[in-house]
Amino acid sequence: MTPAGIRWIIFAGLFAVVTLSYLVVVDFGSLSSPEVQKSYDYLENLPEGAVVMVSFDHEASSLPEIQPIALAILRHIFRSNLKPVGVSLFAEGTAIGYRLMNKTAGEFGKKYGTDYVFMGFKPQQIAAILGMGESIKNIFPEDYLGTPVEKLPLMADIENYDDIEMVISIADGSLTVHWIEYAGAKYGQPVMAGLTAAMITSYDPYLSSGQLFSVVGGLKGAAEYESLIGRKGGGTRGMMAQTTTHLYVIVLIIIGNIFYFRSKTKSGAKQ
Amino acid sequence: MDIGIIIAGILTLAIFTFLYRDNPIYRLVEHLLIGLSIGYALVIYWQTTLVDILFRPLFTGGKPVLLIPLVLGLLMFSRFNSRLSWLSRIPIAFMIGAGAGVAIPAMLYARTLKQVSASVMPLIDDGGFHIEALVVALGLLSTLAYFYFSREHEGLMGKAARLGTYFLMVFFGATFAYTVMSRMSTFIGRIDFLLTDFLRLIG
Numbered sequence: 232m233t234p235a236g237i238r239w240i241i242f243a244g245l246f247a248v249v250t251l252s253y254l255v256v257v258d259f260g261s262l263s264s265p266e267v268q269k270s271y272d273y274l275e276n277l278p279e280g281a282v283v284m285v286s287f288d289h290e291a292s293s294l295p296e297i298q299p300i301a302l303a304i305l306r307h308i309f310r311s312n313l314k315p316v317g318v319s320l321f322a323e324g325t326a327i328g329y330r331l332m333n334k335t336a337g338e339f340g341k342k343y344g345t346d347y348v349f350m351g352f353k354p355q356q357i358a359a360i361l362g363m364g365e366s367i368k369n370i371f372p373e374d375y376l377g378t379p380v381e382k383l384p385l386m387a388d389i390e391n392y393d394d395i396e397m398v399i400s401i402a403d404g405s406l407t408v409h410w411i412e413y414a415g416a417k418y419g420q421p422v423m424a425g426l427t428a429a430m431i432t433s434y435d436p437y438l439s440s441g442q443l444f445s446v447v448g449g450l451k452g453a454a455e456y457e458s459l460i461g462r463k464g465g466g467t468r469g470m471m472a473q474t475t476t477h478l479y480v481i482v483l484i485i486i487g488n489i490f491y492f493r494s495k496t497k498s499g500a501k502q
Numbered sequence: 503m504d505i506g507i508i509i510a511g512i513l514t515l516a517i518f519t520f521l522y523r524d525n526p527i528y529r530l531v532e533h534l535l536i537g538l539s540i541g542y543a544l545v546i547y548w549q550t551t552l553v554d555i556l557f558r559p560l561f562t563g564g565k566p567v568l569l570i571p572l573v574l575g576l577l578m579f580s581r582f583n584s585r586l587s588w589l590s591r592i593p594i595a596f597m598i599g600a601g602a603g604v605a606i607p608a609m610l611y612a613r614t615l616k617q618v619s620a621s622v623m624p625l626i627d628d629g630g631f632h633i634e635a636l637v638v639a640l641g642l643l644s645t646l647a648y649f650y651f652s653r654e655h656e657g658l659m660g661k662a663a664r665l666g667t668y669f670l671m672v673f674f675g676a677t678f679a680y681t682v683m684s685r686m687s688t689f690i691g692r693i694d695f696l697l698t699d700f701l702r703l704i705g
């Protein structure tokens with residue numbers, strides 16, 4: 232069989248495994264990792280009306296993994312009557328952030344301007360993060376829709392990071408590092424992250440040193456968070472597929488190694 | 503059904519045709535994605551940077567001081583003319599100088615000092631013996647030994663460097679596994695979209 236043929240079989244197998252996994256409903260229980268539990272507990276214990284900043288620092292291409300995390304955290308925020316201020320330091324995350332905030336706010340009957348705001352995108356991330364430490368209104372004189380900040384009741388009492396309990400950076404790259412290095416190190420602002428799985432190991436040193444408060448990572452993190460808030464979504468739905476695809480990859484690795492050692496033995500016998 | 507969902511579903515299926523082999527439909531959608539991403543970013547940057555921060559405050563907000571960044575920005579375009587290209591060094595020097603001034607203290611503190619202090623943990627305290635502190639110390643010293651090239655990797659130094667490679671392999675393995683998990687999640691997310699929103703096969 233040609234390499235292209237083998238590749239086609241592998242992809243077709245993966246497609247079948249994922250699709251069939253959606254037809255089998257298995258409850259994986261509510262076991263959550265310490266990091267996800269820590270994130271949940273922090274937001275759960277904030278007083279009603281506390282302000283958190285949610286920064287959508289990701290591309291559109293990572294949406295399948297990012298969206299379940301963002302939705303779970305936003306639903307928890309709105310359910311707990313916290314007041315999120317949405318921003319974006321990545322151009323592609325702007326419209327996505329606005330859509331996700333509006334969607335979840337609508338589910339809880341929250342009013343724009345009073346219960347939540349979305350300030351939009353700001354280029355030059357480092358300058359924007361440092362500038363918000365002095366004055367958020369100077370960096371965002373108007374919101375995403377062009378409304379002057381003075382006309383947004385939620386922003387009336389918010390001057391800088393002193394009025395923000397937590398920055399939650401939803402990211403698929405290194406932008407959360409900027410939050411840690413500039414908002415965290417310079418202004419002492421606690422930073423939480425919602426990350427794609429590929430980025431988790433990059434942030435482990437910051438997590439171990441305490442510079443990063445906690446992480447909700449990957450589809451698994453989203454599923455754990457959904458379980459904690461008691462509302463299943465894309466994360467929980469994807470966990471069965473995630474498990475079976477991992478088993479599929481393990482089986483492929485074993486088969487690959489069997490063929491490798493068989494070919495090695497044969498070539499050794501010929502010599 | 504929402505027109506956006508229909509378009510997204512068709513485009514997702516078009517991208518999946520690459521699994522069979524490279525084809526014009528896949529190429530078309532790939533180019534569409536790149537064009538849309540760049541076009542969207544350009545519009546956002548134009549509005550939030552040039553219009554909101556520069557043009558509006560400068561021309562209607564009475565802030566003539568903004569002529570300085572405007573001129574500095576325009577000097578960047580001097581690179582297109584070989585005789586005038588030296589002028590672009592002025593804004594580049596400003597950007598590098600300001601960038602380094604902001605970044606060096608922050609990175610020194612966050613990436614070096616805080617990380618070093620977090621690496622130095624007591625092996626034994628009131629809570630007993632901490633195996634994780636020993637693993638961190640061994641991993642840190644042996645990995646540093648691997649990247650220390652001023653001395654031959656022989657004897658104790660060689661053994662330490664060898665141990666360092668094992669720690670590095672564990673790190674690379676974990677990173678690769680998380681990356682595979684992430685890519686699988688992306689694929690699962692698209693299948694989830696196709697089955698729930700597009701085809702409505704599951705609720």
